[in-house]
Amino acid sequence: MAIIFAVPYAVWRVCRTDYWAPLVVVQIIAGILLGPGVLGKAVPEFHATVFTADVITALNGIAWWAVMLFVMIAGIELDVRKAWHNRRETGVTAGLALGLPLAAGAVVAMGMLGFDGWIGSQGLPWQFVVGVGMACAVTALPILILFMEKLEILRAPMGQRILRYASLDDIAIWGVLALVLMDWERIGRQVAFLVAFGLACIVFRKLMRAVPMRDRWYVMLVWLAICAFGADWAGLHFMVGAFLAGVVMDAEWFEQEAMDLLRHHVLLVVMPVFFLSTGLRTSWDVGGSAVFFAAAALLVASVAGKLLGVRIAGRLLGWRPGEASIIGWLLQTKALIMIIFANILLDKRIITSETFTALLLMAVASTMLTIPMVTPKLRTPGALRTDAADPAGRLRQP
Template sequence: MPLSESFLLVLVAIFLLPWLVWRLINADQWAPLVVVQIVTGILLGPGIAGALWPAAHALVFTPQVLTALSGLAWWAVILFVFLAGLELDMRSAWASRRDTLTTATCALLMPLALGALVAWLLWRWLPGFEGPAASGLQFSAAVGMACAVTALPILMLFLQKLGVLRTAFGQRVLRYASLDDVAIWAVLALVLLDWERLGRQLVFLAALWPLALGVRRWMPSAKAPDRLAVALIWLLLMSLAADWAGLHFMVGAFLAGLLLDAEWFGHDWLDTSRELVLMLLMPVFFLSTGLRTDWALGGQMVFAVAGVLLVAAVVGKLAGVGLAGRLLGWQAGDAWRIGWLLQTKALIMILFANVLLDKGIISAAMFTALLLMAVASTVLTLPVVSRSMQSTPENTLS
């Protein structure tokens, strides 16, 4: 089969199959299309479709096609992580700092601790889930943080679906998730700290702030087309510099967005850009993610580890937010709803896990377990919160 036909056939499958399933089973009631796309990526991977139809899978997913898909997937994720960083409103978080810091800290530390405990036990008693380059501390911290992740873009979709995105309640939840997102990428940078590249990393950090200050001073006075052009150049340079320093290009892309202000581009532009990237490019990344799944340790073992991690993530998040609610005197029911909303993991956790796999911190088996955990936690969120909010008067949400 010619390369162009193979590539286009894969694109047809990427865009057609998830949408068809999503519509046929009316999945919009419990999950956005992006969740079905992630699941489709897993099903099309070598562990399932490749095992059932090895000859057809090898015929379609040739090395040349995989190379082309990888390039598209990298660009998709660079844009998406940049937009995720741009969406974070740290000024709002600082304005309500006592409430935000208390909740974000509790919501982060409890699932992180439980997830790290599970990872440490796996490290000691069940080898095969750690990566070849990981120490016990790195592996435990990385898996623990994966259990604590909240996917801000998917959270925004859920809040919009629930009709509370622009309410005081919705903005509260976004503040908590925003602060945790910053912490997640900071911990990732620490986990990836490479002593052999420490000099490069110091150069990267030393050059980051003066360059960021220069861009921030110039942006407000620039015309709209110039702002966008410079933002894209800034994004690519930051991604390249972070990868050169050994911190992975996703860390650079996130910092590139975080150091800019969304108001320079407008929230309408940001919403439209996020939707376009999710619709046009991210499905390719989801397929690439599915192609990296591995069931070599056995499907039952991978599912078991995913289940244990899911329990650690859910219990830890609910316990952490519950503690914050007690400390801050929240209304009854708020901790339950917010704890579940902050449980949304798909996308950001998948990006996080991809970096860990690239750097050898986790194995392909752990990557698969984390992927399953992320999908399950995200699928559970909307039905649970919807049921809770239906029994709550709208004017009590604050």
């Protein structure tokens, strides 16, 4: 635990990496470096002494709870009502921002299928292609919020628009994941879970409205554990249950400042353990150069697909020059949600550790590009000028 918290913080603070690698990114990179592929190869005796089987089991337990909390908060922060109110603009932008990088990533995944060592033992080709493609299309809503706070645009009109696009993509991401994880041999359990979840939501929402504010936090945690367990029992994975637990809750049930503090504290106190446990799952067995080549191909597919999709949306909706570039790069933020997504694919043996490592490197590089690419663009005069939308959904200058 001392290593987990001391090493990334020291690098972040001493090297002043915040502009190109915020602390959360440094923690992810530290997890990779402390894993078996780097530290384990350099000093195997030390690695084996520190990261024993019992230690890894304990760390995994903390990591699972941390990521369940984080995914639930991401679900709570989704505001589907705002997306629906601006449905044409949001639907066009979110659809293109998700669809083009997904298609580009799927093309790379099909190429990877031609070589051994990338598809998992339980994965079908279509699951691998769709899973890797979706990993290229993911936008990490919670990290996007942190980045926009840092850039001081979260409450600006453009920031609120970007949140709508990312929210709709977040729903699509978890929907596709549920489809990929659908076990047709256990379909009865999964249908039973979804029916039970729907009925339980009715009771849960009435209960949350009835109880005092101070009790909602405790009820929320019990609800999270039950939903995660039910999804895992059905074969959908506990993180799908955690997202569903959050998405059916209204943000208005909690004080916004308190929810923001909870998200920050989860990132501070327990998520670093998840980053390390993620790094411990990396592998370079197919060869370091092959992993880096796959990561580079996936990065190109992710970045080019996202930027092209948002640029097409900007043309269709009549955005001002420069808007599409800012929005495209901010939606490029992947980090946590992509890593969580890839962890699930690895748990279900749809991908191998080598594919997981390539996706992890892609997510880190993609996220590190965001702040350096966006900051100069925001300094352009009029970059954050207020936008308005007419009833047809086409943006006009006020």
